Amino acid sequence: MPRLANIGCLATCANPVGQEDIGLIRDAALVWRDGVVRWAGRATALPAEYRQEPEWNAGGRLVIPGLVDAHTHLAFGGWRAGEFSDRIQGRDYLEIAAAGGGIRSTVRATRALDEDTLLDRAREFLSGMVSLGVTTVEAKSGYGLDLETELRLLRVYRRLDESGPVRIVATCLAAHVVPPEWAADRAGYVRLITEEVLPAVAEEGLAAFCDVFVEDSAFSADEARQICERGSDLGLRPKLHVDQLTGGGGAELAASLGAVSADHLEYVSESGIEALAQAGVVGVTLPLASLYLDQAPPPARALIDGGVAVAVASDFNPGTAPSYHLPFAMTLACARQRMTPAEVLKGTTRYAARALGRERRVGSLEPGAAADFAVIDAPDVEHWLYHLRPNACVAAVIGGEARHGVLPKA
Structure with a gap:
């Protein structure tokens, strides 16, 4: 059961209402198994059962749903x-x-x-x-x-x-x-x-x-x-x-x-x-x-x-x-x-x-959703979209498998 650690800012987009509410969590961690999110939250609140799982390192970056x-x-x-x-x-x-x-x-x-x-x-x-x-x-x-x-x-x-x-x-x-x-x-x-x-x-x-x-x-x-x-x-x-x-x-x-x-x-x-x-x-x-x-x-x-x-x-x-x-x-x-x-x-x-009839299956990082996410080389969403670059995405994961880039493992 991998976990993504050292997330500077995690946007879960877990709330089904509110265009502005992207479920921001600072200093966060994310855990998944069999391609499905099991837990997301503050790193300090990581349940003991997940603390020995293999760790990927987000490098303090922004993590968003795919x-x-x-x-x-x-x-x-x-x-x-x-x-x-x-x-x-x-x-x-x-x-x-x-x-x-x-x-x-x-x-x-x-x-x-x-x-x-x-x-x-x-x-x-x-x-x-x-x-x-x-x-x-x-x-x-x-x-x-x-x-x-x-x-x-x-x-x-x-x-x-x-x-x-x-x-x-x-x-x-x-x-x-x-x-x-x-x-x-x-x-x-x-x-x-x-x-x-x-x-x-x-x-x-x-x-x-x-x-x-x-x-x-x-x-x-x-x-x-x-x-x-x-x-x-x-x-x-x-x-x-x-x-x-x-x-x-x-x-x-x-x-x-x-x-x-x-x-x-x-x-x-x-x-x-x-x-x-x-x-x-x-x-x-x-x-x-x-x-x-x-x-x-x-x-x-x-x-x-x-x-x-x-x-x-x-x-x-x-x-x-x-x-x-x-x-x-x-x-x-x-x-x-x-x-x-x-x-x-x-x-x-x-x-x-x-808009695709796939809500909660994709598009959010909450328990039960697909472990699809992107690691963005930015401190937060505002900086990412303000500072236009050819590509700020350093890694993309689909179903828990890295499909673009490499995330360091502990």
Whole structure:
């Protein structure tokens, strides 16, 4: 039963309520067995039964729960660097999409790759994510937009989850945009999703969630409701991309569907905030996407003050958030969304886990939770997110096993 000693500051994130409450313990110790946390607390209060266990040394550093990236588009083909220059020169997201760029260009590149190639690319990304302290990743399909490729992407995620070490939570996003071959028959594409894609996904157990991009350039609220209700019937809980580019009652829709999360929310309304809070829907904010699209960020302060649990995720994708650097997104959430470092940490651990239906299993360091944690070379959370570095994570542990870095042993 290993124990981690000499922890300068331990953030347990054990309290299920309170965005600011990250359960800080100074001069702490952590004990786990069989990949599960057994005890966490002040080192001076360490029970006698654990004092002779093998010791790992945190070196007086900050220790946090393994980060949970609750919104990524992990497997895809190609990149879209040209759009970066286009946006700098004044072309907006919808204009680029209308010209054949955007999501549809990634669909073309993704359809051309076989399963093993997609797997290798995604595994390389995950290796970089683990080095940053990320231990659980939500991964969406959505760059296939046909039955064959959507299933291929989700099978990649299943293989990644089975091979580890990162914990993968898969989401079916067949309703990302309407592909060109269905442009003249939107209703036909919705039927393809509800009658073929979602049943096949459910039959193979390939995803936990069903997601829809609700936007003028993607799917309407009525289409989203039809797709999500069919997904729910099949055991796929709804998640929604809403209120990103325009305000259109997306948050209210997510609340009415009992979605586990509503993601983006740059244009969320006051009534949408109230609806999310009443329904207990997690608001997932994506600071990198707001940055790359040069948008005003979502009103995180209003969401928090309105009683919404706010998560922070990378939105890693090849177009509007081409980085999996979740700690950088966390610093952006502080600087642009006016969230405190503690609020952001809660939003990338316990509340991010809640957005994946995994609360208490991951995202906290309390008895019974997975022994997933990161050792950060900083005295506290404030200093970590204030002092932006390429990487402050010196070690990442998943299920009690070191997966990045080395911790000295006594």
